[in-house]
Amino acid sequence: MNKNSEALGKENIGKLLKKLSIPATMGMFVNALYNLVDTIFLGRFVGVDAIGALAIAFPIQMIVLAFGIMVGIGTASAASRALGAKKVEKADHIVGNAFLSIIIIGILLVTVGRYFLNPILQLFGATENLLPLAYDYMNIILLGSIFLTIQVVSNNVIRSEGNAKVAMISMMIGTGFNIFMDPIFIELLGFGIKGAALATIIGQTLGFIYVMNYFYSGKSNYKIMPRHLKPNFEYIKEIFSVGFPTFMRNVAGSFLAIVANNSLGYYGGDIAISVYGVIQRVLRFAIMPMFGIVQGFQPIASYNYGAENFNRVKDVIKVSLKWLIIYATISIFFVQLFPEQIIRLFNKDPELLSLGKPALRIVTIMMPLIGIQVLAGSMYQALGKPKPALIVSMSRQTLFLIPLILMLPSIFNMGLMGVYWAFPIADVLAIILSGYMIRRQIKKLDERITNNKIAGS
Template sequence: NAFITAQGKAKTGMMTVLIGALINTVLDPVFIFKFGMGVKGAALATVISQAVSCAWVIFFLCGKKSVLRLCLKNLSIKTSLVFPCLALGSATFIMQASESVLSVCFNSSLLKYGGDIAVGAMTILTSVMQFALLPLQGIGQGAQPVSSYNYGAGNAPRVRKTFSLLLASCVLFSFVLWIVLMTRPQSFAFIFTSDAELVDFTAKALRLYGAALVLMGVQVACQMTFVSIGNTKCSIIVAVVRKFVLLIPLIFIVPLFTADRTSGVYLAEPVADLIAVTFTAILFAVQFKKALRPLEKKTDAS
């Protein structure tokens, strides 16, 4: 799907996601309830929907409408191409993989201090944060081809303009979502449960956990642009610092300094985000200027 989007076929790329989501949505109740397959039915529906999406992508990439066509002669593995791709993707991999580690750390601490209701609330908070961050990542991924193309072409002004637009879009989205989160946290909780006690607990926890969500637009915009200009090292650094260097230790440290230790666990997230975004913004300001300086010198020379 990334190769489809890179060709400027955003609608086709969106169809890939929609086809899989719609098929999964339709097949889930059919397999789970009508055929009585339960969890197996849900798994089967997911596999079928993924297979159809995969077939859609392959059909398009092998067809005449694709600029970058799949050809057997081009499928040989070349280390000179594969390793840089792996390096650029490692930051995103770290972000995704770290979620499992964070889940264990959060749940173990919450179970110790708050019991089952705190763990249940954390499950809802994680889903809400995914709802918040996935659109931000989508905006960032949409800007990446534009930034990368113009960076490779030596067009520094266009790279700056693209980042400015990306930053403004991400900050605006995160700000609007943060306002809704702070004013109507119960609305998010009701999506996942009707238990009054859990809804009330989750609403309070959501305000703590998402207190720094307004800053995440800056974090995502900077990290995505690092990848766009090929700065693998900085992209990995900001991903590791936020999750492993800051958040995981803070999950266990912050509760020791709060009267309500359960609230302290939730507060670890905004504390880590505040420090991480500050670090990322400073690093990006230095590295972005450094990366564009050679392009600007070439422009001035010509």
């Protein structure tokens, strides 16, 4: 076991979380910046309809990403707990089975996704005007999905051994290429929305090559041999069960997009879908660094839970929550203060500005406390508790947001703005539930600490 893994159980929590979270946060920040810049270039060079097409394509991309995140988070949690329990061979076998699983999934995603692409886009709310652009974009994006999903799994595995800088670099390589090549492919070469997709998949491939080189260089704590690729269904079940809540959260988010896009199209037309596309990108840019913090949190919590260092688990929960709330409060300040300036970055269309300014303020109003939701689901996954993780992960979109989107515009006669007001109301309800779940888990950790003291006396 290398020194990075040993530090998870010994180093000061604040210092350790900083060491793991900052690279992960930078990586997520750069990745979110790519999504933002991608949309800005398309909005300026292709037009408002291109933003709407991305709003249709985005939830489909999230489903593809969800498979990688599911296997990645499940593997990181299971492998970290195995390392914490000093079961190194088991950890290697878990990682090997993860790679086998995601390769099979990636091939299926490319095949099925491209074959059924037209009806899928229509299901997600593509209008007659937006469908051709969305098709041109996703038809290319799907080709790179196998490289994306493998890279996502690899980065989670790399973070689980405490080497967050490598994961950050892999994300920065792909994203940096994407941002640099976007204007060249979109405008200079005249590829339009296809150019944005090409830049994306080439960047993903470069990131994939980098992480594969890391594993084959022998620098990783995990030594993946051919024997570790032999299917072990007990390990595969553990990977999928722990990662499943995150998968369902992303799928629920995609189902939410079906409801939201169709509702927005019905009450406000293509421009309302384009506004939602801008809001998605701004939110992703603002929130993704928060997932960097919880990615730093996850290996610390998993390792120490496996090692039965419950005081350290409790400490990292509290410190992470504090960091999340501080960051979110700073972010919301800028979004609430400068909504018009933010929207102008994408396009100066008067309709986009008129509708987008109040909509952006409404949707983001509860952002200071959204970190409670983010941490709750990740906490249970880190501890290997998939059922409560699933409840927390599904609560916002499925239990609260989707019903509110359907009810507020029609039953409460709020029309288009009812769709936007559904978001902060759902956030309030989900924050209450998540806060309760975190508090309950801390009490359980206190009980385990007390029991260990009694057993040791």
